[in-house]
Amino acid sequence: MRIDELIEKKQTISFEVFPPKPEADADLEGIRRTLRDLRGANPDFVSVTYGAGGNNRPRAIDIADMVISLGMVPLSHLTAIGYAKEEVAGVVAALTDTGVENILALRGDKPTDAGRGADCWKDFRKASELAGFVSQCGDFCIGGAAYPEGHQESSSPEADIEFMKEKLKKGVSFFITQLFFDNPSFTRFADRCRAAGVKAPIIAGIMPVLKARQIRRIVEISGCNVPEALGSLLDRYIDDDRSMREAGIEYAAEQISYLWSRGVSGIHIYTMNKSEEVLEILRRCNLRRGDDAI
Ligand code: FAD
Numbered sequence: 001m002r003i004d005e006l007i008e009k010k011q012t013i014s015f016e017v018f019p020p021k022p023e024a025d026a027d028l029e030g031i032r033r034t035l036r037d038l039r040g041a042n043p044d045f046v047s048v049t050y051g052a053g054g055n056n057r058p059r060a061i062d063i064a065d066m067v068i069s070l071g072m073v074p075l076s077h078l079t080a081i082g083y084a085k086e087e088v089a090g091v092v093a094a095l096t097d098t099g100v101e102n103i104l105a106l107r108g109d110k111p112t113d114a115g116r117g118a119d120c121w122k123d124f125r126k127a128s129e130l131a132g133f134v135s136q137c138g139d140f141c142i143g144g145a146a147y148p149e150g151h152q153e154s155s156s157p158e159a160d161i162e163f164m165k166e167k168l169k170k171g172v173s174f175f176i177t178q179l180f181f182d183n184p185s186f187t188r189f190a191d192r193c194r195a196a197g198v199k200a201p202i203i204a205g206i207m208p209v210l211k212a213r214q215i216r217r218i219v220e221i222s223g224c225n226v227p228e229a230l231g232s233l234l235d236r237y238i239d240d241d242r243s244m245r246e247a248g249i250e251y252a253a254e255q256i257s258y259l260w261s262r263g264v265s266g267i268h269i270y271t272m273n274k275s276e277e278v279l280e281i282l283r284r285c286n287l288r289r290g291d292d293a294i
Pocket residue numbers: 048049050051052077078079105106107108109110125126127128145146151152153154155159160163166176177178179205
C-alpha cells in the first residue's frame with residue numbers, strides 16, 4: 001500500500017522503529033515483539049530507520065520484511081551520505097524484492113569524527129538528489145524530512161521551504177517532520193509552507209519524553225525548542241524516571257490531541273522501540289484503533 005494513497009483518504013497514525021544492535025537483539029525477537037504490540041494500534045504505516053553509512057542495512061531490510069509479514073505497511077528510510085548510485089540501486093532493488101513501496105529519502109547526518117567530514121560524500125549531496133534517483137529506480141511513493149524549527153545547517157526558514165519544493169520536484173509526495181515539543185512552531189511552519197505553495201501533506205513527528213536526561217541530549221543535538229511547561233517537567237524529574245514517564249506520556253497525548261483536532265495530515269510517533277508507552281499515549285488521545293482498542 002502506498003502512503004500517498006492512504007494520506008489522501010484520512011489522517012494517518014504511524015510509528016518509527018529502529019533496527020536494534022545485534023548485541024542487544026541478536027535474533028530480532030525483541031523488535032518482533034515490539035512490532036506485534038504496536039500492531040495493536042492498527043497503524044497506517046511503520047517506518048524503519050537506516051543508519052547513515054548503511055551499517056545496519058541488512059537489519060533494516062529484515063525489519064521492513066517483518067513489518068510486511070505482520071500485516072503492516074513499511075516505510076523504509078534511506079540515506080544519501082556516503083553512497084554511490086550503484087549501491088543505492090542495490091538497496092532499492094532489495095527493498096523492492098521485499099515488497100517495500102514507500103521510501104523516506106534522507107541525506108543523513110554528516111559524520112562527526114575528525115577527518116571524515118570531507119570524504120563522506122559520494123554521488124549525492126542532498127536528500128532531493130537521492131529522491132530523484134530513487135524515483136528513477138522504480139515506481140515508489142517517496143517521502144522527505146521537514147524541519148518546523150529549522151535544520152541545524154539551514155541558512156533561513158525560507159531556504160528550508162525552497163528545499164522542500166525541490167524535494168517535491170524530485171518525486172517526494174509527503175513530509176515527516178523532525179520531532180518538536182512546541183505545537184505553535186509546527187502550526188506556524190505548516191502555515192508558512194502552505195503560503196509558499198507547498199501543498200503536500202506534512203506529518204507531525206512526535207517523540208514521547210520518557211527520560212529527562214535522554215531528552216536533554218536530544219534537544220542539544222536537534223536544537224528544538226522546549227516550551228516552559230515541558231522544561232519545568234524535565235527539571236523536576238531529572239532523576240525520577242518513573243514520574244517523567246507518566247508526565248511524558250501525558251505531554252505527548254496532549255500534543256497529539258491538539259494537532260489531531262486541528263486536522264494535521266498525520267502523526268508519526270518516534271517510538272524508540274517502546275510499545276507500552278506508545279499504546280498508552282494513543283489510548284489517552286482516543287486514537288487507539290486496533291482490535292484491542294479500549
Ligand atoms: P537535506 O534535505 O538534504 O537537507 C540538509 C541541509 O541542506 C539542510 O540544512 C537544508 O536546508 C540544506 N539543503 C537542502 N537542499 C539544498 C540545496 N539544494 N542547496 C543548499 N542547501 C540545501 N538520519 C539517518 O541517518 N537515518 C535515518 O533513518 C533518519 N531518519 C530521519 C527521519 C526524519 C523524519 C527526519 C526529520 C530526520 C531523519 N534523519 C535520519 C536525520 C537526517 O538525515 C538529518 O536531519 C540530516 O542532517 C538532513 O537530512 P535531510 O534529508 O533533511 O537533508
